[in-house]
Amino acid sequence: MNKMRAHLIPAMALVIAGSAFSLVFAEEINSSEVAQKIFEKAGEYSQENAPSPAIESYNKAVNLFNANSTDEAIQELNKTLSIDPYYGKAYLLRGRAxxxxxxxxxxxxxxxxxxxxxxxxxxYFWRGVGYSLLPDIDRAIDDFCIALGIDPEYAIAYYHRGLAYWARHDYAGAVWDFEDALTYGWDIPEGQIKQLEELCYNDEGCYYEVYEGGEE
Incomplete structure (x- = not known):
C-alpha cells in the first residue's frame, strides 16, 4: 500500500511581490479544480437560537449561492441579517459571495x-482569504495562524498561509506549509505545483520543489 508523503529538495524560483501575489491568488481561486474546493457548496445551517424565518432565509440563500446565483444570494442574505443581525454563518456566506x-x-x-x-x-480562514485578495498579506497570515491554532489539521489554511509566506519572501515558511497542506490532505494539482516551483526563488537561488513521493 502506497503512502503519499511530501518531500522537499533544493532548486531555483521567482520572488512574488504583493501585487503579483494578488494576481496569482486570483488565478488560483478561479481555476476549476481549486475553485471547486475553495468555493465549495455551502451547507444548510440550523442554529438553535436563531429565529425560524432567519434559518429559512439563510437556507434559501445557500441554494442560490450553490446555483451560482451570487447576486440573488446576497440579496437573500440581506434579508436573513435583517431578521437576525447576529447570524454568523450568514455574514460568512455573504462575505464569501x-x-x-x-x-x-x-x-x-x-x-x-x-x-x-x-x-x-x-x-478566520475566510477572513484570511479576504485579506489575501485585498491584498493585505500580513493580516492574512495572522488570520491563517489563528485558524490553524483552532484546527491544526486545516489543510487548506496551510496552503493559503504558504502562498502568503511566499508573497512575503519567507520561502522556508512557504515550503513547510505546502508540505503540511499535502500531509493533511489538500490535493495540489501537479500542474499547479510546477507553476509554483517556477514562481518561487530567493536571492541566494534556493529553489524548492514540493512533490508527492510514494513508498511501500
Missing part, C-alpha cells in the same frame, strides 16, 4: 462580523 464577485472590501466587513459572531477556524 462578495469574494466571488470580487468586492473584497465589502467581503471583509462581513468576514469581520462573522469572526465576531462565530470565532471559528472557518471564519
Amino acid at each position: 462578495y469574494c466571488v464577485i470580487k468586492d473584497f472590501r465589502k467581503a471583509l466587513v462581513d468576514l469581520n462580523k462573522a469572526t465576531e459572531c462565530d470565532p471559528s477556524a472557518e471564519t
Whole structure:
C-alpha cells in the first residue's frame, strides 16, 4: 500500500511581490479544480437560537449561492441579517459571495462580523482569504495562524498561509506549509505545483520543489 508523503529538495524560483501575489491568488481561486474546493457548496445551517424565518432565509440563500446565483444570494442574505443581525454563518456566506464577485472590501466587513459572531477556524480562514485578495498579506497570515491554532489539521489554511509566506519572501515558511497542506490532505494539482516551483526563488537561488513521493 502506497503512502503519499511530501518531500522537499533544493532548486531555483521567482520572488512574488504583493501585487503579483494578488494576481496569482486570483488565478488560483478561479481555476476549476481549486475553485471547486475553495468555493465549495455551502451547507444548510440550523442554529438553535436563531429565529425560524432567519434559518429559512439563510437556507434559501445557500441554494442560490450553490446555483451560482451570487447576486440573488446576497440579496437573500440581506434579508436573513435583517431578521437576525447576529447570524454568523450568514455574514460568512455573504462575505464569501462578495469574494466571488470580487468586492473584497465589502467581503471583509462581513468576514469581520462573522469572526465576531462565530470565532471559528472557518471564519478566520475566510477572513484570511479576504485579506489575501485585498491584498493585505500580513493580516492574512495572522488570520491563517489563528485558524490553524483552532484546527491544526486545516489543510487548506496551510496552503493559503504558504502562498502568503511566499508573497512575503519567507520561502522556508512557504515550503513547510505546502508540505503540511499535502500531509493533511489538500490535493495540489501537479500542474499547479510546477507553476509554483517556477514562481518561487530567493536571492541566494534556493529553489524548492514540493512533490508527492510514494513508498511501500
